[in-house]
Amino acid sequence: MAVLDIKDVTKIFGGTVAVERFNLTVADGELVCLLGPSGSGKSTLLRMIGGFETATSGVIAIDGEDVTRVPPERRPTGMVFQSHALWTHMNVFKNLAFGLKLRRLPPAEIKDRVEAVLEQVGLAGYGQRQTHQLSGGQQQRVALARSLVLEPKILLLDEPFASLDQHLRERLREEVRDLQQRLKITTLFVTHGQDEALALADRIVVLRAGRSEQIDPPDVVYRAPATPFVAGFIGTMNLIDGVVEGGVFRHPGLDLAMPVADGPATLAVRPEALGIAAATSAAAVIHRVTDYGTHAIVDIDLADGLRLKAMAPDARAWAAGTAVALSPQAFAVYRDNVAIHRAGA
Amino acid sequence: MIIWPILSAIGRTLWLPGADGVSRFSLETYVFFFSDQYSINNLMVTLWTTGVCALLLLPICLPIALYLRFAKGRLAAYVQGLAIFPMFVPSIILSYAIIRVLGPNGTVDLLFNSVGLPKIRSPYLTPWGPVIGLVWDNIPLTVLILLSGLGAVSDQSVEAARDVGARRWAVLWHIILPRITNSILVAISFTVLGIFSAFTLPYVLGPAAPEMMGPFMQRTFRDLNDPTNAITQAVISFAFCIVFGLFYVRSVAKNRKT
Known part of the structure; x- marks a missing residue:
């Protein structure tokens, strides 16, 4: 010892x-x-x-x-x-x-x-x-x-x-x-x-x-x-590069308000913290649903081709091709390799 | 191709033609060999040379093989090249090189003379002449066999030994040597087999009498025109070699089992 x-x-x-x-x-x-x-x-x-x-x-x-x-x-x-x-x-x-x-x-x-x-x-x-x-x-x-x-x-x-x-x-x-x-x-x-x-x-x-x-x-x-x-090495993490303008993080298919100064930023969201809801806009579309019994992993394609993962309680509620709206519940924002904002953790 | 000449040689020394031309069983040639002091001396000098070479090869080659196994970098590559080099030098060239260097008025004598030192007692035409040549000639094979055995000793098993407190000698004695016992046996078997039947180096560098079995057989066969006694000498040499051959076979079999 x-x-x-x-x-x-x-x-x-x-x-x-x-x-x-x-x-x-x-x-x-x-x-x-x-x-x-x-x-x-x-x-x-x-x-x-x-x-x-x-x-x-x-x-x-x-x-x-x-x-x-x-x-x-x-x-x-x-x-x-x-x-x-x-x-x-x-x-x-x-x-x-x-x-x-x-x-x-x-x-x-x-x-x-x-x-x-x-x-x-x-x-x-x-x-x-x-x-x-x-x-x-x-x-x-x-x-x-x-x-x-x-x-x-x-x-x-x-x-x-x-x-x-x-x-x-x-x-x-x-x-x-x-x-x-x-x-x-x-x-x-x-x-x-x-x-x-x-x-x-x-x-x-x-x-x-x-x-x-x-x-x-x-x-x-x-x-x-x-x-x-x-963030990317431990567990599964969605890393989304975007720009913060006027207090809103913008990426094709995902706008998120946050108290962060304007400039480039990376949004990090765990699949279990990425909420999804049915939507009419085709900015985010379900690519595949994988049923693990206890939960489902939903692969979502954004308009620019970026693929995200979200965790859903029931696989039967979702189907490939469905348009969804994304709502991160807990997330972190990185700039210059440093976390500059966290929410909901 | 191998068994038949052996059986034929044994047969030709045991069934000798009599005066009437009929062959009959006889140990006459073997009795002659073992009662002839000159033949015994030749056998003894062969056994002595083989034993001394084997004894010298191990302490010379084991450190080289250990260095090559565990050293890293360019120097190790040069050492390996030097260790393997004798393999590509024909025995006759080696013999004359040794005469030029260690013989009377050779390079060493000239260098000693230039600084006022006396001449060396040259090993040329003494039993030590073939020993020096044969050791040098057998370094590559022995190093390669030991090196292949050392390949089975992983870096981590050595590190694990150091981790529990073993210093260099303890690692060598308790971890490395037990793992390469078979390779050492194989190396000794191979060198003994080669040295026992060596001809060129003992013929050129060794004394006229006693002589090693290789030159002895050749002289008995050609100069004395006595093929039966030459074959007897060959069978006796073979009997000694087969003991080491069996060592080799046993080592290989043991390796296969583990």
Whole structure:
């Protein structure tokens, strides 16, 4: 359990900036998700914290101690890799015991600690199994146990469930969350799955091209995205470019009054916040209705070809070709990559 | 094409024609080989050369293969080119290059002389001559085999070891070497097979006596015009090689199973 401080960290590979002037403080026992598309620098950042990459500049400190240049074998961190990275020539017990043996602990203590951590991850009695005899989920649990058995101050998880199927992924992430809360271990979790980040994290760091776009709790990131990129990346979002003239946002097929100065703007509306009503004007026409049972998603084409998504309670109420009027219930307005107005959130 | 010459060779050394022209079973040629001190010495020098080469190749090639596996950048590409280069040099060229460099009045002697140092004890025409040549000649194959084995060791498994506290030697000993045991066995089997039956390098660089089995067979066959004893020497060489061949087959079979 520890506090992690990342100050002005930059990583440059050759001429490519992978992470740029990144700052973050992770509180003791907090679980922070690093979320972003491929190439956003989230794994590089995690690898710098783990010691597998060295920061070009900046400071990484754990409990106030600068570890920026400390090699991974001397850092108080434990990493779980995407590919499990289990040592296939060792059985489960030996995989877990390896780090403890390097620390020259007595065999009896090693046995006790390995058995205890196997119990914690739900693999009691699996010690003598070979790693290839385990399922993907069990292998990932062993990888997690291998890190936990050393009682690291910071637990780092690099897309640990990416290779697992959806059902197993959901189950494992709940288990990880329970375990993390029980052990109160400071954790960083890299993912490119927004649902995973929303379900797990105390805070989410949204990364784009090596820079953090937003660092906030999941509900804030979802309901009040700081930039159009975050708005578009988290959940489904309708992003509509238009112009504000005389306090009215104008886009073909959509006029919306708002207290915003004149100029170009981007309107962001979630499908569940986009109200639709039958209309006579053909400025917005339903293209397709997809029935999900509990709700329907209605695809709407605007006059300029932009396609929006709206959520409706009943698919049977709508049909393709119907003209509709749009009424955003909650929305945000962005200008120059900054939110300048929010309504109804 | 392979089995028949082997069976034929064994048959021709075990069924010898008598004075009456009728063939009969006899271990005479084998008894001669193992009772002849010169033949035994030749076999011993062959085994010694093979063993020393295998012992030298592993500590030379393993660091090169490890470097090539884990290093990134242009220097690694140059090192790889240098390591593979001997593969494209014919043995006869290599032999004369070694004579020119390490032989009496060779490059090394000239350089030493120019700075007032005494001449070296040249390995040319000693058992160490073929050892130097054969080691150099076998570096590419050994490096390539070890490199293919190291391909199965993922970066992440090494990183995971470092993450739990393993330093370089611990990673090598506990993580990398156990994963490439089969490749090491295959590399040793291949080099031993090649070195045991080597001809050119021992013939040009080695001593006249004792000589390695390759030149010994050739001389027995051509200079002494004694094909039966030459074939006996070949069968005995084959018997030693097949042990390492079986090592190789076992390693391949084990690999397939896992």
